[in-house]
Amino acid sequence: MKFYKKALLIAFLFVLVGCAKNNSTPQTQKVSDEGNVVVTNNSDNANDYKMILLDGKYPTSKTRGASLTLLTPVNIAEFEVGLTDLSKIQFPANQYYFLEGQYLPNQDIQKWLQVQNGENPDGLNKSNTPKAISTILEQDYMLLVDNGYELNGVSIGIALNPQVNDTLLSDNNLLELGKEAATKIVERIRTKEGMGNIPILIGLFKQSIDNGASRGSYLSYAVSKSGVSLSEWKPVNVEKRLFPLDNDKTDDVSVFSTFKKSVESFFPNLNGIVGEATFIDGTMSELNITVTTQFYGQSEMIALTQFLVEKANAYSASNLNVKIKVESVRGTEAVIHKKQGETVFHSVVLH
Amino acid sequence: MKFYKKALLIAFLFVLVGCAKNNSTPQTQKVSDEGNVVVTNNSDNANDYKMILLDGKYPTSKTRGASLTLLTPVNIAEFEVGLTDLSKIQFPANQYYFLEGQYLPNQDIQKWLQVQNGENPDGLNKSNTPKAISTILEQDYMLLVDNGYELNGVSIGIALNPQVNDTLLSDNNLLELGKEAATKIVERIRTKEGMGNIPILIGLFKQSIDNGASRGSYLSYAVSKSGVSLSEWKPVNVEKRLFPLDNDKTDDVSVFSTFKKSVESFFPNLNGIVGEATFIDGTMSELNITVTTQFYGQSEMIALTQFLVEKANAYSASNLNVKIKVESVRGTEAVIHKKQGETVFHSVVLH
Numbered sequence: 001m002k003f004y005k006k007a008l009l010i011a012f013l014f015v016l017v018g019c020a021k022n023n024s025t026p027q028t029q030k031v032s033d034e035g036n037v038v039v040t041n042n043s044d045n046a047n048d049y050k051m052i053l054l055d056g057k058y059p060t061s062k063t064r065g066a067s068l069t070l071l072t073p074v075n076i077a078e079f080e081v082g083l084t085d086l087s088k089i090q091f092p093a094n095q096y097y098f099l100e101g102q103y104l105p106n107q108d109i110q111k112w113l114q115v116q117n118g119e120n121p122d123g124l125n126k127s128n129t130p131k132a133i134s135t136i137l138e139q140d141y142m143l144l145v146d147n148g149y150e151l152n153g154v155s156i157g158i159a160l161n162p163q164v165n166d167t168l169l170s171d172n173n174l175l176e177l178g179k180e181a182a183t184k185i186v187e188r189i190r191t192k193e194g195m196g197n198i199p200i201l202i203g204l205f206k207q208s209i210d211n212g213a214s215r216g217s218y219l220s221y222a223v224s225k226s227g228v229s230l231s232e233w234k235p236v237n238v239e240k241r242l243f244p245l246d247n248d249k250t251d252d253v254s255v256f257s258t259f260k261k262s263v264e265s266f267f268p269n270l271n272g273i274v275g276e277a278t279f280i281d282g283t284m285s286e287l288n289i290t291v292t293t294q295f296y297g298q299s300e301m302i303a304l305t306q307f308l309v310e311k312a313n314a315y316s317a318s319n320l321n322v323k324i325k326v327e328s329v330r331g332t333e334a335v336i337h338k339k340q341g342e343t344v345f346h347s348v349v350l351h
Numbered sequence: 352m353k354f355y356k357k358a359l360l361i362a363f364l365f366v367l368v369g370c371a372k373n374n375s376t377p378q379t380q381k382v383s384d385e386g387n388v389v390v391t392n393n394s395d396n397a398n399d400y401k402m403i404l405l406d407g408k409y410p411t412s413k414t415r416g417a418s419l420t421l422l423t424p425v426n427i428a429e430f431e432v433g434l435t436d437l438s439k440i441q442f443p444a445n446q447y448y449f450l451e452g453q454y455l456p457n458q459d460i461q462k463w464l465q466v467q468n469g470e471n472p473d474g475l476n477k478s479n480t481p482k483a484i485s486t487i488l489e490q491d492y493m494l495l496v497d498n499g500y501e502l503n504g505v506s507i508g509i510a511l512n513p514q515v516n517d518t519l520l521s522d523n524n525l526l527e528l529g530k531e532a533a534t535k536i537v538e539r540i541r542t543k544e545g546m547g548n549i550p551i552l553i554g555l556f557k558q559s560i561d562n563g564a565s566r567g568s569y570l571s572y573a574v575s576k577s578g579v580s581l582s583e584w585k586p587v588n589v590e591k592r593l594f595p596l597d598n599d600k601t602d603d604v605s606v607f608s609t610f611k612k613s614v615e616s617f618f619p620n621l622n623g624i625v626g627e628a629t630f631i632d633g634t635m636s637e638l639n640i641t642v643t644t645q646f647y648g649q650s651e652m653i654a655l656t657q658f659l660v661e662k663a664n665a666y667s668a669s670n671l672n673v674k675i676k677v678e679s680v681r682g683t684e685a686v687i688h689k690k691q692g693e694t695v696f697h698s699v700v701l702h
Contacts, residue, residue: 038617040657051654058618058654060647073681077702080649100650139650266389267409296411298431299451299490303402303409306391323699330424332683337699346697348674348688351428 037149039097047340049084049098052142052149061100063109063138072208075159078215079205083139083157086221086236090201091141091153101138103154103192109136112185124181132169132177134207135159136185151194155201156185159216163209171206175220178204179233186224200224203236215240215276237282243275252277252284259311267304269294285340286321293328301326302349305334309345312336318343388500390448398691400435400449403493403500412451414460414489423559426510429566430556434490434508437572437587441552442492442504452489454505454543460487463536475532483520483528485558486510487536502545506552507536510567514560522557526571529555530584537575551575554587566591566627588633594626603628603635610662618655620645636691637672644679652677653700656685660696663687669694 038053052059084098108122115130116123124133141153158181160174169177182202189195201223207216218236225231243256260273271292278286293304308324318341326334336347389404403410435449459473466481467474475484492504509532511525520528533553540546552574558567569587576582594607611624622643629637644655659675673696675687687698 040654041661048653048657051650051657053617053654053658056616058620058651058658060620060651073702077649084650098650098654100648265407266404269409269411297451298428299402299435299449300409300411302399303391303404303449306399306402307404307409310392323701325701332686332701335683335686335699335701337697346688346699348686348697350674350676350683350686351425 039149047088047093049093049096049141052097052099054099059100059102061102061138063101063104063106063136074215075207078217079135079137079157079159079207082205082218082238083137083155083203086203086218087139087141087153087155087201090199090223091155096141096143096153097149099140099142099149102140103151103195104136104138104189108188112136124184126177129164129169129173129177131161132164132174133158133181134161151198153199153201154189154195155203156182156189157203157205157218158182158185159205159207160219161207161209168209171219174206175204175233178220179222179230182222182230183228186230187228190228197226199226202230237280239279239282241277241279243277256287262311263291263304263308266307267293267300269296269300284320287323289322289324291324291326293326293333298349298351301333301351305336305347305349308334308336309347312338312345390500398439398444400444400447400492403448403450405450410451410453412453412489414452414455414457414487425566426558429568430486430488430508430510430558433556433569433589434488434506434554437554437569438490438492438504438506438552441550441574442506447492447494447504448500450491450493450500453491454502454546455487455489455540459539463487475535477528480515480520480524480528482512483515483525484509484532485512502549504550504552505540505546506554507533507540508554508556508569509533509536510556510558511570512558512560519560522570525557526555526584529571530573530581533573533581534579537581538579541579548577550577553581588631590630590633592628592630594628607638613662614642614655614659617658618644618651620647620651635671638674640673640675642675642677644677644684649700649702652684652702656687656698656700659685659687660698663689663696 036055040051040053087096111120111122112124113133113136114120114123115125115127117127125131135157137157137159139155139157140151141155142149143152144150158178160169160178162169162171162174182204185202186200189200201221203218203221205216205218217238217240220233220235222230222233243253244260256275256277260275263273264270271294273289273291275287275289277284277288291304291308293301304326308326312322312324320338321340322336322338322345324336325332326336330351332350334347334349336345338345387406391402391404438447462471462473463475464484464487465471465474466476466478468478476482486508488508488510490506490508491502492506493500494503495501509529511520511529513520513522513525533555536553537551540551552572554569554572556567556569568589568591571584571586573581573584594604595611607626607628614624615621622645624640624642626638626640628635628639642655642659644652655677659677663673663675669692671689672691673687673689676683677685677687681702683701685698685700687696689696
């Protein structure tokens with residue numbers, strides 16, 4: 001019940017922005033909408049942002065759908081979640097509230113994603129690499145100031161497509177194009193009302209080009225504290241690895257292989273166990289395992305789930321996020337999971 | 352780590368049954384297989400049975416596949432889990448271990464499910480209701496005795512099909528057919544080695560006849576402590592209700608409707624929220640909710656999940672099992688769950 005009460009912290013806000021003259025340059029921008037602001041509760045994971053719900057609605061992103069090339073669902077998820085993760089460096093999740101991008105209009109972004117020419121001077125793409133900059137994502141980070149939620153940070157994700165006109169661009173090519181676009185974007189954001197002096201974080205995301213399960217990842221990020229200058233670009237050392245890999249003999253792979261063999265030896269009807277690990281600066285931080293099984297019976301599903309919970313303790317390092325999905329032709333049958341900081345696995349059999 | 356150690360209780364057993372003469376009548380039957388017996392750990396839910404893994408394998412049911420009419424997946428799940436739940440009355444989960452049916456051979460069950468006639472005297476079905484008795488399921492319940500797992504209980508589920516030759520059989524018809532079959536099954540089980548004197552529980556399950564989401568349920572059960580007599584048949588008062596129901600004004604429905612409205616008002620992209628509640632003797636014991644949403648973005652999925660966790664506290668009665676699935680065209684996106692006895696919800700966003 002304590003979650004519930006804490007979460008129903010409702011702040012009634014009045015339109016402050018509307019009172020400002022158009023030609024003035026307010027230093028801050030308040031979330032209002034003449035309605036209620038509600039924030040979600042994140043008690044289940046202290047590492048997650050609380051999210052802002054405006055006027056009885058979840059405020060979807062203004063730039064949603066502004067995409068030149070269709071990202072695969074796993075790319076979309078990684079592009080969004082990766083930007084949120086980078087943002088935690090600059091806008092700590094225990095202080096800031098999350099809001100999907102509300103300030104850059106969709107029609108602006110649509111123009112920015114086109115090729116620059118006489119008709120469209122705002123285009124960020126060049127005629128020889130017309131679709132390299134394929135998506136731009138805005139996320140807003142708010143602080144609770146005087147009972148109002150105030151915009152105090154913006155993160156911009158730039159998704160780069162390494163495959164342009166059937167040629168592959170190198171990471172260096174992509175970084176060069178992305179940094180140039182980032183500089184222009186910061187300049188344009190600074191002219192927007194309420195965004196003249198807030199910190200802006202820019203992340204450069206490299207899409208994965210096959211349409212399979214592999215995900216893209218962020219290559220680099222920089223921050224503009226104020227004005228149009230960007231700080232030094234820092235590399236994002238995030239690596240995704242698929243397990244099992246025969247030619248990989250590291251400890252992580254060996255632990256995974258032991259887990260896989262142990263489960264497979266007791267459950268003859270499994271069709272496969274694969275893992276996707278995320279490494280940050282060389283250290284595994286997340287492991288997502290998918291166990292695919294034929295569906296025979298509910299008792300077997302319960303036994304398999306109990307068994308997976310036991311064996312997952314081999315991965316019980318408390319700094320690791322672990323999700324294990326059991327899949328059959330019916331869809332997801334069971335989930336076993338543990339968040340960073342937890343030592344106990346939770347499990348649920350769905351049907 | 353404590354789970355792990357406790358779970359790896361491995362008992363090396365020797366073949367005791369094999370030493371007995373064929374014409375003797377042993378009072379007990381030990382699980383062996385000349386190999387290891389491992390049991391799974393159920394620390395995640397004290398109400399679940401620990402399950403027995405034999406000789407490095409999950410021992411699938413011997414009668415698996417012995418089915419006259421194809422049950423829908425939700426019927427299969429309910430038929431199995433319902434029998435396990437009934438068994439807890441007779442074979443408490445904190446004393447007994449679960450093993451899928453190992454004693455009734457598949458070819459016997461196949462004969463039993465046919466119509467009785469000169470060629471097949473063992474058939475349990477009659478010529479005027481040829482497919483009424485459509486599936487028979489065996490579950491074995493073991494006790495740990497002198498470091499060995501000993502068969503000490505058998506549960507038999509009889510699935511009844513209310514639709515025979517395009518006519519519908521009433522519950523009373525089904526019960527009559529089921530009880531007659533149960534008596535014959537108990538007589539036959541008593542002749543099997545090691546099963547002469549153990550308690551046998553028989554449950555009569557009524558299949559749902561549409562192929563949609565609705566599930567069948569158990570109508571009645573009885574126990575044979577020893578010998579061929581069955582105790583009084585007791586009704587199983589389990590009711591499944593789908594929420595929301597406009598013509599249902601009970602408190603449970605009203606709480607669900609409040610939950611549904613509250614979630615729908617904040618998340619404009621939801622395609623529907625439906626619930627399936629299980630009532631035992633008129634009291635809700637389980638609630639499974641499916642939230643169907645279009646997939647837009649990962650941030651919205653995280654916000655929706657956080658919001659659902661908060662709102663789910665309206666159902667925080669500790670005696671209630673709650674599972675909330677968020678589904679999109681991509682499959683299961685997130686799961687929020689709480690077991691009976693727990694007061695805190697766990698949540699996981701899958702992609």
